[in-house]
Structure formats: C-alpha cells, structure tokens
Amino acid sequence: MTKPLTDPARSSATSATPTVLPVATRRSEIWSIKRFVTPAVVLVVLVVLYLWLASLSLDSIESRTLNADYIIARVREHLGLSVVASALVAALAIPTGVLLSRTPSRAIKAVVLGAANVGQATPAVGVIILLAIIWQTGYLTALVALVIYSFLPVLRNTMIGLQQVDESVRESAFGMGMTRNQVLLRIELPLAVPVILAGLRTSLVFCVGVATIATFINAGGLGDMIVNGLKLQRYPVLVTGAVLVACIALLIDWIAATAEDVLRPRGT
Amino acid sequence: MPKAPNTALIQISGKTSGALIELNNVTKQYPNQPVAAVENFSMTVQPGELIMFVGPSGCGKTTTMKMINRIIEPTSGSISIDGRDVLSLNPSELRRHIGYVIQQIGLFPHMTIAENIAVVPKLLGWTKEKTSDRVQELLTTVGLEPGDFAHRYPKQLSGGQQQRVGVARALAADPPVMLMDEPFGATDPITREKLQAEFLRLQASLGKTIIFVTHDFDEAVRLGDRIAVLSNRSQIEQFDTPANILTNPANEYVSSFIGRGTAIKRLVLVPVTAAKLGPASAATRTTSFVQTTDSLRDALDALVLTGASALAVRDEENRIVGSINMEAISAVLGVEVPLLARTTEN
Numbered sequence: 001m002t003k004p005l006t007d008p009a010r011s012s013a014t015s016a017t018p019t020v021l022p023v024a025t026r027r028s029e030i031w032s033i034k035r036f037v038t039p040a041v042v043l044v045v046l047v048v049l050y051l052w053l054a055s056l057s058l059d060s061i062e063s064r065t066l067n068a069d070y071i072i073a074r075v076r077e078h079l080g081l082s083v084v085a086s087a088l089v090a091a092l093a094i095p096t097g098v099l100l101s102r103t104p105s106r107a108i109k110a111v112v113l114g115a116a117n118v119g120q121a122t123p124a125v126g127v128i129i130l131l132a133i134i135w136q137t138g139y140l141t142a143l144v145a146l147v148i149y150s151f152l153p154v155l156r157n158t159m160i161g162l163q164q165v166d167e168s169v170r171e172s173a174f175g176m177g178m179t180r181n182q183v184l185l186r187i188e189l190p191l192a193v194p195v196i197l198a199g200l201r202t203s204l205v206f207c208v209g210v211a212t213i214a215t216f217i218n219a220g221g222l223g224d225m226i227v228n229g230l231k232l233q234r235y236p237v238l239v240t241g242a243v244l245v246a247c248i249a250l251l252i253d254w255i256a257a258t259a260e261d262v263l264r265p266r267g268t
Numbered sequence: 269m270p271k272a273p274n275t276a277l278i279q280i281s282g283k284t285s286g287a288l289i290e291l292n293n294v295t296k297q298y299p300n301q302p303v304a305a306v307e308n309f310s311m312t313v314q315p316g317e318l319i320m321f322v323g324p325s326g327c328g329k330t331t332t333m334k335m336i337n338r339i340i341e342p343t344s345g346s347i348s349i350d351g352r353d354v355l356s357l358n359p360s361e362l363r364r365h366i367g368y369v370i371q372q373i374g375l376f377p378h379m380t381i382a383e384n385i386a387v388v389p390k391l392l393g394w395t396k397e398k399t400s401d402r403v404q405e406l407l408t409t410v411g412l413e414p415g416d417f418a419h420r421y422p423k424q425l426s427g428g429q430q431q432r433v434g435v436a437r438a439l440a441a442d443p444p445v446m447l448m449d450e451p452f453g454a455t456d457p458i459t460r461e462k463l464q465a466e467f468l469r470l471q472a473s474l475g476k477t478i479i480f481v482t483h484d485f486d487e488a489v490r491l492g493d494r495i496a497v498l499s500n501r502s503q504i505e506q507f508d509t510p511a512n513i514l515t516n517p518a519n520e521y522v523s524s525f526i527g528r529g530t531a532i533k534r535l536v537l538v539p540v541t542a543a544k545l546g547p548a549s550a551a552t553r554t555t556s557f558v559q560t561t562d563s564l565r566d567a568l569d570a571l572v573l574t575g576a577s578a579l580a581v582r583d584e585e586n587r588i589v590g591s592i593n594m595e596a597i598s599a600v601l602g603v604e605v606p607l608l609a610r611t612t613e614n
Contacts, residue, residue: 020565166377168372171374172368172373173374174363175337175370175447176368176387176388176438177361177386178360178391179360187376250293265375265378266378267421267422268377268378268423
C-alpha cells in the first residue's frame with residue numbers, strides 16, 4: 001500500500017539482477033573421471049589377455065600368429081580399412097546429405113535414402129562376397145563394401161542434423177541478409193555438427209566390426225586371426241583376434257564420443 | 269540501366285534514420301489456397317513513423333510485413349523504400365539494410381552475444397574495429413553491460429535479455445527500416461512493459477521507420493504513432509493514430525477489437541501533466557505519488573490502489589508540483605472525448 005508509485009519499467013530495471021547461468025566449465029566436464037572408464041577397461045582386458053597368453057605354451061601354428069609383428073600388422077590392416085572407409089563415408093555422405101536436404105524433390109530423397117537403406121540392410125557378408133564375385137578380391141573391394149554398408153548413418157544424421165536447426169534461427173539468418181550458402185556454412189552445419197558426428201561414430205564402429213569379414217576376400221585384418229583360429233581349432237588365436245576387435249571398437253567409439261563433446265559448438 | 273539495383277542499395281543504406289515505405293496493391297496468393305493471404309494491401313509509411321499492424325492471428329499481418337524484406341515474395345503489387353523498388357533488389361543485399369526482429373528472437377546459439385550482433389556488419393564487410401566498437405555501443409544502448417555480456421552465449425541469458433540482444437542485432441548496421449514481428453510477445457508482462465518503455469526511448473532517439481506487428485491492442489496503443497487494424501486477408505479496417513482509433517472506431521470490427529474500457533486505454537496516452545493539477549496540499553498521503561512523466565492511467569491505478577482522494581505529483585527532481593484526483597482525470601477525458609465520457613457512465 002505504501003509502496004512508492006513509479007514507472008514499472010524503471011523500478012524493475014533497478015531490481016532486476018541479470019540471470020547468470022553457470023558458464024559451463026567445459027574442460028572439466030569433458031575430462032571427468034567417467035571419461036576414462038572405457039580406456040581403463042580396455043587396458044585391463046588387454047593386460048589379462050597378455051597374461052593369459054604368456055601362461056600358455058604355444059605350438060608352432062599358434063606362435064606363428066601370436067607374436068607382436070603378426071598382430072601389429074593385422075591391427076594396422078584392420079584400422080586402416082575401418083578408418084579409411086569411415087573417412088570416405090564422411091567425405092561422401094555429408095555432402096550427399098547436404099544436397100539431399102536442399103532438394104525439394106521427395107522422389108530423389110526417397111531413392112537415395114532407399115539405396116542407402118538397402119546398403120545397410122543387406123548382410124555385410126553378402127555385400128562383400130557379391131562385390132568380390134562381380135569385381136575382384138582384395139583391399140579395394142573390402143573398402144567399397146564397408147563404405148556401402150556404413151553410408152546410411154552419416155547420410156541420415158546429416159539430414160536430420162540440418163533439419164533440426166530451429167526454424168526461427170534459420171529465418172533470422174535469412175532475415176539478416178545471409179545467402180543460402182552462408183546460412184548453410186555459418187549456421188546450419190555448425191549447429192548440425194553434434195548430430196553428424198554421432199552418425200560418423202556409429203559408422204566407424206560398424207566399420208570396425210564389419211572389417212573382420214574382409215578376410216573372406218583376402219583383404220586382411222583381424223578377421224584373419226578369427227577365421228584361422230576357428231579353422232585350425234587354435235582357441236588362443238581365435239580369442240586374441242576377437243578380443244582385439246572388441247577392444248578396437250570400444251576405443252574407436254570412445255575417441256569418437258570424446259570428439260563429439262570437444263567439437264560440439266560452444267553455447268549449445 | 270544495369271547498375272540500377274546497386275545505386276538503389278546505396279541509397280537505402282546511406283540513410284540511417286527513417287525511410288519512406290510504400291506498398292501498392294500488394295497481394296500474396298499461396299498456391300492451392302482458395303483465398304489470398306494478403307489482398308490488395310496499400311499503405312504509405314512516412315519516414316520515422318512507428319506503424320503497428322494489429323489483428324487476430326491468421327489475418328495476414330505478419331505475411332504483409334515479411335513481404336517488405338522479401339522473406340515472403342509477393343504475388344503481385346509493388347513495394348518501395350525511399351522510392352526504390354524493393355522487388356528489383358537482390359534479396360540478401362536488401363535484408364542487410366532492414367532490421368529484423370522476430371518473436372522467437374532466433375539468436376544463433378553457437379555464437380556469443382558479440383558475434384550475434386556482429387553478423388550484419390560482418391556481412392557488410394565492416395572492419396574488425398568498427399564492428400567491435402559498434403557491438404559495445406549497441407550493448408550499452410540496450411542496457412546490457414558489454415564487459416559482462418559480450419562473451420556469453422544466448423543460452424546464458426534470460427528471455428528479456430535475449431530479446432534486447434535481438435533488437436541490438438537488428439540495429440547493428442543502423443538500418444533505416446526495422447521490421448518487428450511480435451518482438452515482446454514471448455516475454456512476461458513485467459519484462460514486456462520494461463522492454464516497451466526502453467524501446468520507445470530508443471526509437472525517440474533513432475527515428476527509424478518501423479513496422480511493428482502485434483496482436484495486443486494495448487501494446488499498439490502504447491507504442492504506435494499510427495495503428496493499422498487489420499482483418500482477414502490483411503484488409504485495413506482503420507489506419508489512424510491510437511487516440512483517433514480509440515475515440516472514433518471506424519466500424520464494428522474495430523470496436524470489437526479494441527474491446528471494452530476504451531476510456532482507460534485512452535488514459536495510457538495522456539501524461540499526468542495534461543490534467544489540471546490541484547494544489548500540492550490536497551494530497552493527504554505523503555507516501556504515494558506519481559511522476560510527471562507517468563500516464564494518467566498510472567495515476568488512476570494509484571488512486572484506486574491507495575483509496576486516497578488525491579495523490580501528490582512529483583517532477584523529475586522529486587519535487588512535489590501539485591496533486592491529482594479523480595475529477596481531474598475525468599475532466600481530461602471529458603474535454604477531449606465527450607463521446608467516451610458517455611461510455612464510461614454506462
């Protein structure tokens with residue numbers, strides 16, 4: 001009742017305290033203890049594997065594969081195949097996604113997405129062997145098969161990532177006089193980065209897993225160890241191959257997850 | 269004349285305060301729609317005028333506004349700014365010289381406040397120093413401490429603060445024309461009143477030509493130099509000053525849109541000083557008072573709230589210059605609008 005009457009604008013201007021939301025301490029958020037669980041688990045598993053192998057007396061067949069040189073060569077092949085395939089997927093699927101999201105034609109979208117869907121839905125063994133039959137065996141074929149197989153997650157996530165950019169953000173960008181390309185490069189793509197990276201992460205992990213079947217068309221990789229171990233009934237070889245693939249997949253996933261958090265645009 | 273669009277742009281951009289906007293028989297017909305969204309809309313807006321488009325949702329007021337910066341392309345008709353045909357200009361270039369504020373604000377979440385405000389200057393190729401000076405200046409203008417806010421991200425600001433940044437961003441390149449689509453619509457009533465008051469102060473010093481879309485008639489009365497009351501297909505039912513519309517609504521539609529209580533709405537427009545003030549001694553309560561800069565509605569509000577028969581009126585130096593009572597307020601309405609006086613008796 002006795003409150004002095006003043007212009008509400010003025011009175012609240014003095015009392016309004018700026019809402020200060022906590023400025024994210026990004027570094028500590030990204031590098032929390034939780035972040036290091038995966039590498040720690042992988043390390044433990046590898047140590048256990050090593051100790052177990054060291055306790056065995058290996059026969060001549062086993063010792064031909066269970067040595068550092070052989071394993072490193074296979075790991076290198078495996079990683080090379082997966083990483084190159086994922087890089088190719090990124091280089092091809094992201095631009096395709098951008099182009100696709102900008103075509104007004106539903107038909108074109110349906111066809112490309114359908115094709116990518118077929119690529120992923122077809123069993124990878126089928127794709128790789130069919131390709132080998134109609135083309136050739138070896139590294140290149142395995143690479144192409146992997147690209148076909150892991151194309152969809154990146155393509156779809158690029159489209160979704162661009163689509164989920166707030167309509168009002170897009171409108172104000174255009175309203176301020178940005179051209180279509182400027183809106184894409186300065187607004188839409190940066191804001192789509194987390195979603196696109198999530199797609200890339202899925203596709204990397206796919207690749208690591210599926211690269212094991214490259215051995216069927218003579219393209220090397222850790223699949224060699226798994227298949228040899230099975231065929232020759234040498235379980236230490238089989239187990240080592242399988243555990244290594246699993247560890248690589250986990251580590252790659254971890255690296256990609258970390259990259260997602262580090263590369264996420266600030267302020268979002 | 270292949271160079272015409274370029275010179276036209278320079279002509280628009282050379283101005284910073286106020287440009288003449290003319291819309292002539294502008295129509296927007298969407299394909300597969302039986303009726304036009306906007307039909308034969310014609311209007312002339314004088315330089316420096318603040319025009320309010322008021323109407324119910326879906327009446328085409330926003331569509332009409334968005335055709336001026338070609339976010340929506342008109343189907344037919346012509347739009348010109350300072351005599352330059354807008355439709356012959358490059359739309360992106362054009363938009364860099366028209367401030368644009370929307371209800372959802374649309375700040376870029378991955379850019380800092382400073383970067384958000386610097387978008388248009390950057391597009392126009394300003395130097396870094398000029399841009400950063402301008403950013404500082406604008407943040408201060410809209411009441412945000414540059415040192416505190418420049419490096420924050422939009423998410424770290426309250427709704428009202430974000431909307432201020434939205435206004436600052438639209439003002440960045442000092443455009444002669446501003447388009448504002450319910451800019452204060454999403455804020456709470458207290459913040460809205462505050463933003464409106466700041467906006468009026470800002471406009472008083474800038475003198476932009478502004479098209480301001482709202483569905484809130486009270487906001488239109490408070491801010492507008494002239495109000496266009498629009499009905500379906502963006503038909504202009506009345507285009508006049510707030511006082512004239514309140515006093516003489518052109519038709520049923522306008523009256524129903526204004527709603528009841530026109531006398532009280534009128535009071536918003538009248539400063540306390542317009543009333544015949546009584547002697548300072550008439551004010552019995554010393555704790556309640558109004559400022560000379562307040563409106564008569566504030567005075568009425570205070571009278572009703574305190575139940576006092578008269579209130580002290582203070583000037584900007586807080587000196588009591590007189591008192592105001594109910595009779596004085598009624599007298600203002602009676603003198604200026606005899607018709608309204610009758611309505612209030614009902």
